[in-house]
Amino acid sequence: MDVLALAASILLARPPMEAILSAAALKPFAKILQTLNKVGEDLYIQARVNKLVLSTVNASRSAFVLVTLQPAFFDSYSAKRNADDQGPIRCHVLLKPLLNIFRAKASTTTIESCRLSLPTAITSTATDQDRLIITLHCKHGITKTHKLHYAPTDPLTALYTKNACRNKWTISSKLSHDWVNCFWHRLEEITLGCGRDYMRLKSFSEDAQAEDPTSRSLQTELQVDTNDFDLFSVQHDVHLTISLKDFKTVLSFADAMNQPVSAYFDHAGSPIIFTITQPPDVFTADFVLASLRPPDEEDDDLGTSGGASMRTSQQAIPSQQYPTQQQQSHPTQEPDADDDDEVLPSSPQPQRRGIHAPSTGDVTHVSATPFRDEEEVIGPTPPRRAYE
């Protein structure tokens, strides 16, 4: 037994995943982690043979970020399939402690190289099992080793196809980075209004829908000249309402990376995808943000009018928590049931359609079961207020 294990350890001496980052790549890497941390709490890692995929999703599952790091991003990158040939290595770690390692002000200036590795049971000692090992080689021969616990998990992916979107635009981050600065800092949502020849950013609040004009809060609108765009191709009028915080995250990431930001979208209620890419083939970051479904369309979809506002339904929420709503909304749940199979599992915000797969076109990723159980996912999300 021991001999066998030894033989195996020699064969598999190389860890299943090993990536070495140079000092120059550390800053963008830290920025990527910071950006992911603004959206979610967990970092899902997929070590594929030809790329490292990092992703996260927010608690309400309305925003999903997927960063693909190509081998060119690293000094060296190698990954092999799982020992039992179950496909690429997949695991998740908490973002906060990971970020803490790279956050220290001096770390980006004193680190000479950084090695990330995921050992397996065979290649490592008992204490190193299920750890993401980060070795920082600093100046003056100082070595810092961090071993973070990880949990094996199924990959978390959203279903979206950028190419199937009818509308897209691309703009330099130099022009887009201050778009949101003029909006009230506590504003939660923003409406992107696009048409053939215009683009407007407008503050969105539920109060504005109310009949009583005195309850309306401050409205802000920003008009962007379509000539500013590198590419602007919008087929019809679209008004997408998305979270301002997530939108800010996208714009500040593009600004930090100094790369243009591209948007792909279809219609209100379907997700908008922002992409920031560093050519040639260094990394790609996709931000998939759910957009708010307009109230009128909601009615159409459901074929009911009165029940629509109560469609918060919380299908997946244990009935003891929201018994009343569960009952009331029951008849209107059915139309959404099919939808839910495609969206990220158990999207808790039925007002948003969630991250949704188009019926046609090639799907880049398949959906999978989330690592956490349903109750945990749903629990902390408050039921969303419906339009009355």
Add this chain to the structure above:
Amino acid sequence: MAQDAFLSGRSTANASSHFKGKLDNVRSLVTILKAISFKEKANCVINRQGIQFIVEESKASQARTQIRESHFREFLFPRSRLGSPNGDDSGDIDSEICFCIELPTLLDCLTIFGGTSAIPYSLSTGGNDGGQRGHGGFFGASQIQDTQTGGLGKDRDRVAVRVICPLDGDHLSLMLEERGVVTECRLTTYNPEALTDLFSTFAEQRMVSKLIMKSDWLRDAFSELDGTSDTITLHISPDAPYFRLSASSLAGDAQMDYPKDTDVIESFHCLHPIENHYQHTLLQSCLKALSLSSKTSIRVNEAGFLSMQFMINVNEKDIEFVEYLISPIADWENE
């Protein structure tokens, strides 16, 4: 300065029974007090050597700092004890004023004019480690500082302080003067707290290892350690890995190795390998002092007690030390 005459005029009223000290710049006092202000109350001891402050945390760690007599512009400790005005010299060698004082209140009084910037002097002069940190905020800060202290502006923003205290330590009077504006503060004192004499206990045991390292590297190490870890382990040995800091937390383990003979570790002495465990919370209380300092001397004795001495450049020429003494977790194996 006319105001000075005013100050001294007031304080000479009953010179014999009061301690009087004058600092040209209150900043040095503020800096060292900030370095130990992790607790509300501090014991203050005034004797012929200077003014000393001691703070204790759960009888397991202590911080001590002092401004030496030589750093004062004026330092007048009454030659005789209270009640024996013309007593013999031998009697008052050990005489000292001892009381307990609230640190936040004292700091509030001393910074009443503001202006005592939070930027420690060592950082504001910039480049104390070969420019490795010479970026961003620190550069900006150093430029501002240079213009403030340069030329004639040097004395302008300086706040002088006169400390007056009766021999029984009944109260503490502070007179602060900035550009002719004088503020007088009178602070109530408390009876001194009974402290364990950790410092002399520490000195009784043989020193096993001693090293001096750059403070900013140590600070980075502490900031990288996860806040959820309960204990921090210090491993010092004459051979590799020489100096190792490690901690485990909910998220995982961290370990940092520092080889000797580098720019980071200036001197390294170790008799035999030692490994001791310390409470993270106790170590955290020294973070303020650590971030103000430029160099740190780390000593560990046979019993595992850890002494960290922080060298703080309080102004252009003066250096003050803040010393922390932390007891190890005894009986680690049984934890």
